Amino acid sequence: MDLLSMTSARTRSEIRPVLWDGQSCLLIDQTALPGSLRTVAIETSEQMATAIRTMIVRGAPAIGVAAAFGMVLGRREADPAQPLPHLQKVASLLRSTRPTAVNLFWAIDRMLAAAHLDSSVAHLEGEAIAILEADIATCRAIGDHGLAALPATPHRLRLLTHCNAGALATAGYGTALGVVRSAHRAHRLERVWADETRPRLQGARLTAWELVQEGIPVTVIADTVAAHLLGKGQIDAVVVGADRIAANGDVANKIGTRGVAILAHYHGVPFFVVAPWSTIDLDLADGSGIAIEERSPEEVRTIDGVVLAPEGTDFYNPAFDVTPAALISGIVTETGVFAPAQLGAALRR
């Protein structure tokens, strides 16, 4: 199956990082991009947990969708007479893979709730497919709301993004890159500046790859370059994704996002966080309660096996940081754009 799938509505192929073929879950192996586009067939819930942990599949909405199919695989492994105890175990395993993105936990909870109503394989399969399809529709709506919120400029827009919040990070179309796609289709985009995003280089490897697939102009910069471009007036707005948004509008996203937000604020450039409602965690009053994943020091110590610092050096590798709500111009969701302080009230409406 072609994971750059053709849809009947569009002539261009679209990126689908997670697909279900009725037996197994097909993932684009994001650790192999941009060198090779290969797929991995995930056949057990343990394989799915490993794929999420090792970032074969990554990005908050995409790991939620993948975990939903992990639960379907778990259901197939369970005792048909008593599937719930095994499903609870699979849920715990999947929850243990990555702590920061709330979409993972949201999708697992939704699958467990579905299993309590009807624990048949067919019902859970339908629920996971519904999560996948809704995510694509959500991203398209997000893209259009984000486009409407972008500043009016006499020239086409130059947008800066960090990490990869694109089709690869969702079921398709993307959040921050959904806004980019909508701007491109509306002929309002000049170029995307993509932070390379050390240490795992999601900007250089993944954002650039998926934009090049669609002929969207993209320039990769070292993470240290953004301040220089902002100072020269070369960036009209920043669009980034989110892994978890607290009730007060504080946002956890890829490490380095906070620095970009501080820079944008200093230069008076709008900074938009782009995410579905499933990324909002109203149980957390503010960002101080967000669990920040710490990954292996090896990701900082080496690039492609080349050691960067002398023996005896210590390395520290937090994968996310928290951007305070005060630095965020707007949070773009599938139902509209909100000031961070409006989030709680908007969700309760």
Ligand SMILES: CSC[C@@H](O)[C@@H](O)C(=O)COP(=O)(O)O
């Ligand atoms: C639409 S994806 C939003 C975020 O998940 C994304 O910006 C990000 O930080 C991804 O981190 P990753 O560690 O690659 O999973």
